[in-house]
Amino acid sequence: WRNMPETALVPGLIARAGARAATMIEAGPGVARKASPVSYPEPAAADTGTLAGVAEGVRACRRCPLHAPATQAVPGEGPADTRVMVVAEQPGDAEDLAGRPLIGPAGRVFDEALKRVGLERSGLYVTNAVKHFKFAPRGKRRLHVRPGAGEAAHCRWWLDREIDLLRPRLIVAMGATAVAAITGHGDGVTRLRGSIIPLADGMSMLVTVHPAYMLRLTGQEEKRRAWQDFLADLGLVRPFLAGPAATAER
Numbered sequence: 001w002r003n004m005p006e007t008a009l010v011p012g013l014i015a016r017a018g019a020r021a022a023t024m025i026e027a028g029p030g031v032a033r034k035a036s037p038v039s040y041p042e043p044a045a046a047d048t049g050t051l052a053g054v055a056e057g058v059r060a061c062r063r064c065p066l067h068a069p070a071t072q073a074v075p076g077e078g079p080a081d082t083r084v085m086v087v088a089e090q091p092g093d094a095e096d097l098a099g100r101p102l103i104g105p106a107g108r109v110f111d112e113a114l115k116r117v118g119l120e121r122s123g124l125y126v127t128n129a130v131k132h133f134k135f136a137p138r139g140k141r142r143l144h145v146r147p148g149a150g151e152a153a154h155c156r157w158w159l160d161r162e163i164d165l166l167r168p169r170l171i172v173a174m175g176a177t178a179v180a181a182i183t184g185h186g187d188g189v190t191r192l193r194g195s196i197i198p199l200a201d202g203m204s205m206l207v208t209v210h211p212a213y214m215l216r217l218t219g220q221e222e223k224r225r226a227w228q229d230f231l232a233d234l235g236l237v238r239p240f241l242a243g244p245a246a247t248a249e250r
Helices: 005-027 053-061 092-098 105-116 149-166 176-183 214-215 220-235
Strands: 084-088 124-128 136-137 141-144 170-174 197-199 204-209
Touching: 053 149, 053 204, 084 149, 084 176, 092 105, 092 141, 105 214, 105 220, 124 149, 170 176, 176 204, 204 220, 214 220
Parallel strands: 084 124, 084 170, 170 204
Antiparallel strands: 136 141, 197 204
């Protein structure tokens, strides 16, 4: 302590402490400065009457901070006349770089599962609940971070546009973030998985896990069970591909 230059200031601070306290008491309480509210601009003008227009709007979106560190937004892709829409959670590293949904390791699991149950990805519309990659840098790697409720809420504007245009018979919600984007809460994915839940306007939702879940498992038996359950869930999609798409009352 003797060798610290700041120690020389202590006697003076103590001597003036009473006077400073009296001055503050006499001044009375002040009014705290309000923090500037955070506001995000509305989506850039786009032709949201078409999926192509929505995709352009997604790419230009600056509604939340996730756009800043991401390489690019990742809009959905697939046929406009599909009866089945797949909603994953958010882009990963590979999707962020390529600008396409579900093409990384989890996407390869998804594609293999579709093949096993006899479904063609080309017949599905695939998108994410959140359109930008949220990550934490770790050296040269970018590690996935789950989007917050506010970020998902801002992206819900785009998901709603996609649903309005497609009016699918079935929405496959993969993971808690996707379920929350559609229903308002993401609880109970494990309990609800494999369930067909009626939605408004004649649509239904199938709840299942995100394929990345299986990549995180370590036990062989656990992986085998999760894989079989995932195949069983996707096997419920086929009946919805036959027949007319859902129509909404306008």
